[in-house]
Amino acid sequence: MSGLVLGIETSCDETAAALVDEEGHVRSSVVASQADLHARYGGVVPEIASRRHLELVSPVVETAFEEAGATLEDVSRVAVTQGPGLVGALLVGLSAAKALAWARGLPLVPVDHLRGHVATLYLEPDPLEPPFTCLLASGGHTIVVAVRDRAGFEVLGSTVDDAAGEAFDKGARLLGLAYPGGAELDRLAREGDPEAFSFPVAKVPGLDFSFSGLKTALLYAVRELGEDGLEARRADLAAAYQRAIVRALVGRLRAAAEQTGDRTVAVVGGVAANSELRAALSDARFAPLALCTDNAAMIASAGRYARPLVSPGYLALDAYASA
Ligand code: KG4
Numbered sequence: 001m002s003g004l005v006l007g008i009e010t011s012c013d014e015t016a017a018a019l020v021d022e023e024g025h026v027r028s029s030v031v032a033s034q035a036d037l038h039a040r041y042g043g044v045v046p047e048i049a050s051r052r053h054l055e056l057v058s059p060v061v062e063t064a065f066e067e068a069g070a071t072l073e074d075v076s077r078v079a080v081t082q083g084p085g086l087v088g089a090l091l092v093g094l095s096a097a098k099a100l101a102w103a104r105g106l107p108l109v110p111v112d113h114l115r116g117h118v119a120t121l122y123l124e125p126d127p128l129e130p131p132f133t134c135l136l137a138s139g140g141h142t143i144v145v146a147v148r149d150r151a152g153f154e155v156l157g158s159t160v161d162d163a164a165g166e167a168f169d170k171g172a173r174l175l176g177l178a179y180p181g182g183a184e185l186d187r188l189a190r191e192g193d194p195e196a197f198s199f200p201v202a203k204v205p206g207l208d209f210s211f212s213g214l215k216t217a218l219l220y221a222v223r224e225l226g227e228d229g230l231e232a233r234r235a236d237l238a239a240a241y242q243r244a245i246v247r248a249l250v251g252r253l254r255a256a257a258e259q260t261g262d263r264t265v266a267v268v269g270g271v272a273a274n275s276e277l278r279a280a281l282s283d284a285r286f287a288p289l290a291l292c293t294d295n296a297a298m299i300a301s302a303g304r305y306a307r308p309l310v311s312p313g314y315l316a317l318d319a320y321a322s323a
Pocket residue numbers: 012137138139140141164165166168169180181182183184186269270271272273274275292293294
């Protein structure tokens with residue numbers, strides 16, 4: 001076995017490592033989530049995330065090798081998330097990747113996290129060929145992009161305030177669900193009536209998104225119901241709130257595809273796991289469920305198409321916080 005790409009991802013609260021071969025077969029993908037650690041704070045605490053990454057990165061990389069039945073000798077390049085994300089968290093993965101690559105004189109490929117999410121679609125067993133129009137909706141980002149080749153994309157629209165995943169998490173919190181509440185809200189919504197409340201879909205010009213008004217509308221609805229009223233209507237609120245987010249996402253993706261003329265549309269990022277969004281876009285290509293939220297297989301996949309830096313020129317490479 002040779003020519004494996006080792007991927008490492010530590011941009012937020014998942015410590016992840018994966019081995020992917022040049023054709024895009026995932027040999028292993030290990031994700032250690034820190035979500036429980038941050039739940040009691042209601043969000044990711046950067047300093048805690050960095051420290052936990054430091055503890056987890058070596059065992060997670062080792063497990064990725066074990067599960068693939070491979071060693072560092074089988075690796076031809078190391079791909080690592082350079083940004084955007086929490087700088088302290090990113091630096092842990094970046095340092096680990098530099099050390100592993102430099103020790104063996106391997107090339108290092110710095111990968112943009114957002115390109116990583118899109119590169120999920122290039123993995124076997126059903127790799128997608130550009131051109132296509134893609135919605136990337138996660139906890140940190142919401143953009144719609146035109147993909148012309150596997151090396152990158154062109155941004156057509158983005159959120160002017162909260163990301164879609166952030167809207168899910170903030171809504172979940174208002175409904176009393178634990179952080180990160182997107183998946184839980186998705187489950188609760190299945191028991192509710194989406195027509196029971198009418199939440200507005202923000203009208204933003206062009207292909208941009210806005211979710212902060214929706215969050216405020218939910219806040220007012222929750223306040224109006226009071227504690228007892230809320231308990232009885234939680235599922236309805238979840239269903240109506242989710243419906244508004246899904247409508248906004250579907251509307252923008254469709255409008256973007258009309259603009260690009262692409263026949264293929266795709267969805268990636270944590271929110272691509274949402275069951276209502278998947279049902280509403282039955283013709284779209286979705287990242288596999290297990291690879292919607294942050295993972296390193298997507299980073300290794302993107303590492304196949306980004307420019308590798310030769311040893312030891314990458315040792316001074318820095319992480320970046322925003323795109
Ligand atoms: O891509 P990701 O792991 O992290 C970022 O790069 O930001 O996305 C995490 C986000 C969280 O906001 C989480 O609540 C949301 O994805 N999410 C969902 C679902 N599963 C995860 N949102 C809605 N429905 C879901 N089923």
